[in-house]
Amino acid sequence: MADFKCEACNKMLNLEIFLKNFKVCHYCGHHYMLDAKTRVSYLVDEFTFNEIAANIKPIDFLNFVDIKPYKDRIIESQQNTGISEAMITGCARIGGYEVNLGVMDFRFMGGSMGSVAGEKVRQITDLAISNRFPLILVCASGGARMQEGIISLMQMAKTVSAINKVKENKIPYISVITNPTTGGVSASFASIADIIIAEPEALFCFAGPRVVKQTIKKELPLDFGLSERNLKNGQIDMIIARKDLKSIITKLLKLFSDR
Amino acid sequence: MNEKYNNKKDLSNISGGIKTPDTGYLNKIDKTEDKNQTMKDLFNSLEKINNFKRFNFLSKLNFKQAKNNIIKKIKSLRKESRTAERAWKMVELSRNENRPKTIDYINDIFSDFIELSGDRLSSDDKSITAGIGKINGKTVVVIGHNKGKDIKERIKYNFGSSDPSGYRKSLRIMELANMFNFPVITFIDTPGANPAIEAEDNGQAGAIAKNIEFMFNLKVPLIVVLIGEGGSGGALALAVGNYIMMLENATYSVISPEGCAAILWKDQSLTKQAALMLKLTARDLLSLKVIDKIIHEPFGGAQNEPSRMIRIVKSHLLTALSQFENVSGEDLKKKRAEKYEVLGFYKK
Numbered sequence: 001m002a003d004f005k006c007e008a009c010n011k012m013l014n015l016e017i018f019l020k021n022f023k024v025c026h027y028c029g030h031h032y033m034l035d036a037k038t039r040v041s042y043l044v045d046e047f048t049f050n051e052i053a054a055n056i057k058p059i060d061f062l063n064f065v066d067i068k069p070y071k072d073r074i075i076e077s078q079q080n081t082g083i084s085e086a087m088i089t090g091c092a093r094i095g096g097y098e099v100n101l102g103v104m105d106f107r108f109m110g111g112s113m114g115s116v117a118g119e120k121v122r123q124i125t126d127l128a129i130s131n132r133f134p135l136i137l138v139c140a141s142g143g144a145r146m147q148e149g150i151i152s153l154m155q156m157a158k159t160v161s162a163i164n165k166v167k168e169n170k171i172p173y174i175s176v177i178t179n180p181t182t183g184g185v186s187a188s189f190a191s192i193a194d195i196i197i198a199e200p201e202a203l204f205c206f207a208g209p210r211v212v213k214q215t216i217k218k219e220l221p222l223d224f225g226l227s228e229r230n231l232k233n234g235q236i237d238m239i240i241a242r243k244d245l246k247s248i249i250t251k252l253l254k255l256f257s258d259r
Numbered sequence: 260m261n262e263k264y265n266n267k268k269d270l271s272n273i274s275g276g277i278k279t280p281d282t283g284y285l286n287k288i289d290k291t292e293d294k295n296q297t298m299k300d301l302f303n304s305l306e307k308i309n310n311f312k313r314f315n316f317l318s319k320l321n322f323k324q325a326k327n328n329i330i331k332k333i334k335s336l337r338k339e340s341r342t343a344e345r346a347w348k349m350v351e352l353s354r355n356e357n358r359p360k361t362i363d364y365i366n367d368i369f370s371d372f373i374e375l376s377g378d379r380l381s382s383d384d385k386s387i388t389a390g391i392g393k394i395n396g397k398t399v400v401v402i403g404h405n406k407g408k409d410i411k412e413r414i415k416y417n418f419g420s421s422d423p424s425g426y427r428k429s430l431r432i433m434e435l436a437n438m439f440n441f442p443v444i445t446f447i448d449t450p451g452a453n454p455a456i457e458a459e460d461n462g463q464a465g466a467i468a469k470n471i472e473f474m475f476n477l478k479v480p481l482i483v484v485l486i487g488e489g490g491s492g493g494a495l496a497l498a499v500g501n502y503i504m505m506l507e508n509a510t511y512s513v514i515s516p517e518g519c520a521a522i523l524w525k526d527q528s529l530t531k532q533a534a535l536m537l538k539l540t541a542r543d544l545l546s547l548k549v550i551d552k553i554i555h556e557p558f559g560g561a562q563n564e565p566s567r568m569i570r571i572v573k574s575h576l577l578t579a580l581s582q583f584e585n586v587s588g589e590d591l592k593k594k595r596a597e598k599y600e601v602l603g604f605y606k607k
Contacts, residue, residue, distance in 0.1 A: 055607055056605050056606070056607055057605060057606050057607075058605060058606075059604055059605060059606050061604040062536070062538055064536050065536065066523035066524050066533075066536065067523065067524055067525075114603075115602075115603030115604050115605045116603075116605045118602075118603050119603050119605055122600065144491075144513045144514075146513055146514055146519055146522070146523060146537070147523075148513075148604075149512070149513060149536070149537045149538045149539070149547075150511060150512060150513055150537070150538065150539065150543075150544060150547060150549050151547060151549070151602060151603060151604065152513050153491060153492070153495055153512075153513040154549060154599060154602040154603070155602075155603065156468075156471060156492065156495060157471055157475075157495060157499050157599040157602075158599045158600060158602055158603065160468060160471040160472050160475065161475045161596045161599050161600060162600075163472070164472055164475045164476065164596075165596075182464075183492075184492065184513070186464035186468075187452075187463070187464040187465075187467040187468050187471075187492045187496075188468050188471065189468075190464070190468075191462075191464050191465040191468045191469075192465075192468045192469065192472050204464075205459045205463070205464065206452060206454075206458075206459065206463040206464040206467065206492065207452065207454035207455075207458075207459065207463070211454045211518075212454045212455060212456060212459065215454045215455070216454075216455060216456070220456065221456070224456065224459070225459055229460070233460045233461070233462065234462075235462045235464075235465055
């Protein structure tokens with residue numbers, strides 16, 4: 001099997017061990033970013049994930065052109081990732097418990113939240129309200145999708161409204177913060193969950209380190225915005241390593257189901 | 260943008276460096292203002308097409324179509340740069356220091372205004388002013404971003420950039436409004452949430468999210484007036500309303516044009532282009548149904564006649580409030596959620 005250098009500690013990693021270890025470096029514990037489908041496979045019981053709302057696809061309604069037209073960016077990302085948007089949603093079982101699940105994919109335009117992600121969140125919350133199973137959203141996003149202009153900002157309101165209804169119906173909502181979760185996603189559905197779990201060393205903040213550094217013109221602390229600092233500051237409930245994520249979520253689901 | 264206008268290339272290859280004095284219609288178009296490369300290239304292609312006429316063996320070919328295409332492109336580029344210029348002008352106007360600010364509106368519109376301070380947790384953020392006052396005999400809660408007029412005031416208010424404590428103060432006072440059934444009026448004028456280490460440590464993201472969430476639970480009317488700069492999450496944190504009004508020259512955007520140009524184009528000089536692309540003007544936002552009403556400004560902008568501007572806003576506020584007088588709390592809440600639920604464009 002091929003070996004490669006860890007992007008964090010530069011030690012040689014064996015691919016087989018790396019994959020068995022849920023794409024975490026077994027020397028330094030660096031959690032690699034996961035695509036949505038791998039994340040789903042790590043999290044749910046085998047063959048239980050049923051995707052919903054897969055037919056909703058992004059469109060370039062503003063004719064937004066930066067270096068590339070948004071139209072081309074969409075097609076490019078779809079070809080590169082094999083998914084139609086930066087989020088997939090569906091029903092699944094975790095440790096035998098039925099859940100409604102949404103997983104974001106950072107590879108798709110930086111996991112940015114546009115109209116489609118907003119609508120997918122709305123539909124999965126509607127489903128949660130009808131089937132009354134807990135809702136789990138796994139976040140990985142740079143923020144709102146600038147190519148959709150103000151409408152992407154409005155998705156923050158739209159998703160919060162959707163989560164608000166879940167809460168009114170007393171359905172448990174767990175958000176899982178993975179690296180990175182910033183901007184519009186961190187300031188909307190990611191941080192109003194009943195339980196917030198973060199992966200180790202995941203960036204979780206509103207303004208990213210680059211913006212803050214540029215503004216204050218000072219060096220930032222090494223742990224700026226990371227899970228560990230957020231835990232210390234009381235912004236999240238716990239930090240859970242990837243290999244334990246499924247078992248912890250299962251425990252939580254059990255606790256919530258024995259109401 | 261460049262890729263759109265790329266087909267000039269094939270023409271330039273055949274030109275063969277023949278000089279010609281014949282420019283004809285070229286003179287009709289003023290070249291001076293066009294500095295960017297695409298425009299130069301287009302003009303070059305146009306000249307090259309003219310050159311082809313000098314060759315006898317090409318004389319039978321008809322270049323009219325190619326010429327028309329290039330002229331069309333030049334015209335559309337011109338139009339784009341003109342609209343970009345207009346969008347940018349609006350961004351500058353929305354940030355004009357002499358526009359009436361939240362405090363001016365509060366002082367002139369609301370009688371018996373009492374300012375309330377503090378988030379009851381850690382501090383009092385001066386970048387947001389909040390309090391209770393009366394409009395037309397009715398008690399309302401007023402919350403708005405402060406920007407300040409001179410540098411001293413601006414520093415005091417942190418340029419309208421709020422910390423989590425500012426949003427938490429607003430939240431606390433909106434809770435009060437909800438409890439005593441006072442309508443809430445917010446004035447939006449902020450470059451965005453404060454990007455600082457302490458703000459992040461204090462839970463900036465959570466504070467904004469919590470505000471948005473609470474606004475969806477309000478059982479009183481929430482009227483939003485965008486009076487200047489509507490900067491991203493910091494603006495939205497006070498702007499989930501039943502009725503959203505926007506001054507003609509105000510802007511509302513997911514990111515500042517400067518930030519957008521830096522991130523997407525990696526080039527600060529394309530800020531105007533970003534301002535155009537983001538569709539951040541009142542007219543754009545009305546057509547996207549993000550706002551409900553444009554409030555027209557006195558000629559040249561609100562800064563020219565501040566007191567008249569404030570009177571105009573007051574009359575619009577009174578009309579807006581009267582719309583919701585007999586609507587039940589549950590309906591207000593439901594309608595607010597429905598308003599945001601439908602925002603978004605996608606294909607099925």
